[in-house]
Amino acid sequence: MSATTPDGGTITLAPDLTLTRMGYGAMQLAGPGVWGPPRDRDAAVAVLREVVELGLTHLDTSDYSPTP
Numbered sequence: 001m002s003a004t005t006p007d008g009g010t011i012t013l014a015p016d017l018t019l020t021r022m023g024y025g026a027m028q029l030a031g032p033g034v035w036g037p038p039r040d041r042d043a044a045v046a047v048l049r050e051v052v053e054l055g056l057t058h059l060d061t062s063d064y065s066p067t068p
Contacts, residue, residue, distance in 0.1 A: 006055055023058030024051045034063060 008021035029044040031037050038044035051059065 010057075019058040020056050021058070022056060023060050024056050025060045027061070027063060030063075 006020050006022040010018050011021055012018045026048070027034055029038050029047060031039060048059070
């Protein structure tokens with residue numbers, strides 16, 4: 001499989017920084033309670049490699065949780 005640009009296109013944030021508009025929310029790859037290392041590191045790495053292979057360059061690693 002080769003990298004492609006997702007349908008959403010890209011956005012340029014700086015002269016040397018262009019990201020895909022479609023991103024991947026990586027928060028669920030963390031360990032229990034969304035904190036610490038993943039339970040299965042090899043599986044988490046495989047998911048991230050697939051995301052990049054699919055052409056995504058925006059990997060969201062924030063730990064945002066809305067406050068009720």
